Amino acid sequence: MMYYGLDIGGTKIELAAFDDQFNLLHKERVDTPKEDYQRWIETVAALVENADKKFGEQGSVGIGLPGFVNRETGIAEITNIRAADNKPILRDLSARLGREVRAENDANCFALSEAWAAENQQYPFVLGLILGTGFGGGLVFDGKAHSGHVGMAGELGHIQLNYHALKLLGWDNAPIYKCGCGNEACLDTYISGRGFEMLYRDLKGEALKAPDIIARFYQGEQSAVEFVEMHIELMAICIGNIITALDPDMIVLGGGLSNFDHIYDALPKALPKHLLRSAKVPVIKKAIFGDSGGVRGAAALHMVR
Numbered sequence: 402m403m404y405y406g407l408d409i410g411g412t413k414i415e416l417a418a419f420d421d422q423f424n425l426l427h428k429e430r431v432d433t434p435k436e437d438y439q440r441w442i443e444t445v446a447a448l449v450e451n452a453d454k455k456f457g458e459q460g461s462v463g464i465g466l467p468g469f470v471n472r473e474t475g476i477a478e479i480t481n482i483r484a485a486d487n488k489p490i491l492r493d494l495s496a497r498l499g500r501e502v503r504a505e506n507d508a509n510c511f512a513l514s515e516a517w518a519a520e521n522q523q524y525p526f527v528l529g530l531i532l533g534t535g536f537g538g539g540l541v542f543d544g545k546a547h548s549g550h551v552g553m554a555g556e557l558g559h560i561q562l563n564y565h566a567l568k569l570l571g572w573d574n575a576p577i578y579k580c581g582c583g584n585e586a587c588l589d590t591y592i593s594g595r596g597f598e599m600l601y602r603d604l605k606g607e608a609l610k611a612p613d614i615i616a617r618f619y620q621g622e623q624s625a626v627e628f629v630e631m632h633i634e635l636m637a638i639c640i641g642n643i644i645t646a647l648d649p650d651m652i653v654l655g656g657g658l659s660n661f662d663h664i665y666d667a668l669p670k671a672l673p674k675h676l677l678r679s680a681k682v683p684v685i686k687k688a689i690f691g692d693s694g695g696v697r698g699a700a701a702l703h704m705v706r
């Protein structure tokens with residue numbers, strides 16, 4: 402049995418084919434059609450049929466999207482892929498390909514990819530957190546993504562700053578950012594890699610890229626050290642609340658800021674004071690697969706543990 406995972410982005414569509422041992426056997430990448438929905442369907446179908454021809458069978462099809470398919474209406478909400486936004490993509494792709502096509506958002510595919518790694522299968526409940534341009538989450542229980550009632554479970558970036566976070570940021574002096582969702586003070590703009598840079602700019606008065614802030618931190622520059630300590634505390638407050646709600650066995654971090662190794666040492670130490678006394682800080686690890694996680698996680702949508 403072959404498992405195909407497709408990672409569909411705004412510019413590229415990638416298909417990867419895996420066997421049931423999760424070995425990668427084939428990969429193909431094409432441009433995402435910009436406007437025409439029928440062309441978009443045919444482009445996805447051609448990738449799948451190329452793989453079918455290569456393996457002499459109909460593989461299962463899972464899709465990772467920068468958005469979600471509404472579970473009640475079947476309509477896709479993927480604003481940065483105009484050709485397929487607001488369309489019943491699963492119904493149409495399933496009909497076109499003659500098999501059940503499944504889809505999940507990128508963050509759930511990221512979490513699935515990590516949860517299915519051999520060394521992580523000991524953890525029943527995996528929470529994936531992406532510290533990239535934005536902050537997002539994916540939830541995986543026993544190898545299956547949890548997407549919730551409408552399909553937006555794990556949209557943790559739109560949790561809002563709380564009492565402790567505002568106190569840490571200095572109440573009236575706290576920078577309040579507008580979020581892409583239309584709201585204000587969403588975690589997306591604070592504990593993401595982008596938030597790390599915006600806060601440094603607004604609290605320290607200098608616009609630097611995250612790798613430069615991190616380099617100054619490792620050189621022991623006081624302002625950068627203070628800032629990183631503050632940001633770790635901010636992450637502990639925000640991620641602590643998420644742990645209180647979910648109590649995961651493992652948290653896996655992805656996205657650019659997840660490469661900052663100091664987090665794996667400092668965050669577990671900062672968390673307990675924001676958790677219940679009986680709570681346990683989960684294992685916190687860096688993603689193994691990183692950017693190639695999308696196709697792996699999408700392929701895992703049809704796997705059963």
Ligand SMILES: [Zn+2]
Pocket residue numbers: 558559580581582583584587589
């Ligand atoms: Zn938001």
